[in-house]
Amino acid sequence: MNNRLRTTLALLSLAALAGCRGDREDAPPREFFPDLDTQLKWTPQGRSEMFEDGRTMRQPPAGAVPFGRRAGVSDAAWASPWASERDRFLRDDPAYFDGTSGRDAAGNPVFIEKLxxxxxxxxxxxxxxxERFNIYCSVCHGYLGDGKGTVGVQYSPVAADLNSPAFLVADAPQTKDGYIFNIIRHGKPKPDGSGGFTMPPYGHAMSEADSWAIVAYVRALQAARSAATPTTGGSR
Ligand code: HEC
Structure with a gap:
């Protein structure tokens, strides 16, 4: 009898609880199992008992260099190592990190002309x-950039002659330093869309700084190769 009474009471109170659901109620609902629904916290503009000035938000320490954005960063010479480090983190200079000045209307990269x-x-x-060219590129393109490297001549297509007239045609991508930079870092995809490369990418093997150094050296090779050969003889 006692047992039956207890069960009935339990069932009744459950029904009462369930019955409350959905009813309109102005008082905050009773939480039987709070499940970490609320917790102590400080809101950004709120008061804090913990700090003497009573503010929740703290001032950054004097001289702190903001890393998250460009505006307000000191141009002072002492800040330059941090500023350049921050730039490397943010990679927010498309010319340096991407070799482009952005994208055109069709979404294609616009390569920068010069370093x-x-x-x-x-x-x-x-x-x-x-030094980097001789290590990474000469096997295919040769020490002179003429495409006669021991591996390059076996390639199909053969490694490009970097001194070829293609690099001089006005407006050709090859005349743009940003394009060479991109070839170095991302390789040249096969035109068949297979995901393979005719020239493999080397971005994993070198920094952006070294890639630009190689671009400058390729330009030096081209300038040296296209210089006019002095003619012998002539009037004295
Ligand atoms: C494993 C061989 C190999 C290596 C190493 C290599 N290349 Fe190439 N590269 C090629 C081949 C092959 C082509 C021709 C791709 C084509 O015609 O589609 C090429 C093409 C190029 C082109 C011309 C791209 C164009 O669209 O005209 C440039 C510039 C170039 N390479 C620069 C470099 C530089 C700089 C390095 C060193 C970082 C390098 N390559 C390392 C094989 C190589």
């Missing part, structure tokens, strides 16, 4: 480019 302004062309850059 990005942030790359200064000096002897050190050309020597670095030569």
């Amino acid at each position: 990005p302004a942030s790359v200064s062309v000096d002897k050190a850059l050309l020597l670095r480019g030569q």
